[in-house]
Amino acid sequence: MSDIVLHNYFRSSTSYRVRIALEMKGLSYDYVPHHLRHGEHLEPAYLAVNPQGLVPALVLDDGTLLTQSLAIIEYLDEIQPVPPLLPKGPLGRARVRMLAQMIACDIHPVNNLRVLTSLRTLFGAGDQDITNWFRHWVNEGFQPLEKILASSPQTGTFCHGEAAGLADICLAAQVTSNARFGVDLTPYPTITRINAACMALPAFQKAAPQNQIDAE
Ligand SMILES: N[C@@H](CCC(=O)N[C@@H](CS)C(=O)NCC(=O)O)C(=O)O
Structure with missing residues (x-):
């Protein structure tokens, strides 16, 4: 069990963004798939995790929910600054x-x-x-x-x-x-x-x- 759980879908481009950032940072995570074409992201169990019913969603070990791929990536960049995903200036x-x-x-x-x-x-x-x-x-x-x-x-x-x-x-x-x-x-x-x-x-x-x- 990792400190980070990523709710996502293999084909989702916003999920792909977050997976790339996690891999670049060398952060391990648990992969929880939700089949978008089967509507799994709209089922009550997932809406209880992310009321927006979209992937990706990142859940931290204290239960904190983060959605929005760009916000998630900037968070990852701040907790693990190497390699940087944004320039310095x-x-x-x-x-x-x-x-x-x-x-x-x-x-x-x-x-x-x-x-x-x-x-x-x-x-x-x-x-x-x-x-x-x-x-x-x-x-x-x-x-x-x-x-x-x-x-x-x-x-x-x-x-x-x-x-x-x-x-x-x-x-x-x-x-x-x-x-x-x-x-x-x-x-x-x-x-x-x-x-x-x-x-x-x-x-x-x-x-x-x-x-x-x-x-x-
Ligand atoms: N602005 C959000 C968009 C998230 C989003 O729309 N994800 C898509 C997959 S790429 C989704 O869950 N779509 C489900 C749907 O449209 O029903 C982000 O950047 O994370």
């Missing part, structure tokens, strides 16, 4: 948070399972409509992200310099989800290059959806 920190939030706040929420499900149930969307919707919102976010990354001298092997951090975690998790919807990455050479650099790192591989106990 205020401007660098703001830039990395900006890049992370372009994905976490402006792409992921509109492509979440419950949104895609509502498109079906409220508006009769079919599989192709859902795929088009998903691709549309990724492209809306990736076009400016590519421009910013490609034009900034602060971009290095990773989103910010030569070490992977919070923005890279969000980028790699989003690119992984994109694959399920066949998003064409050809227009995004910088994002593609950074994703490849991330996926060469053991933490990103170990945390990847296909390597989890609930993978299908």
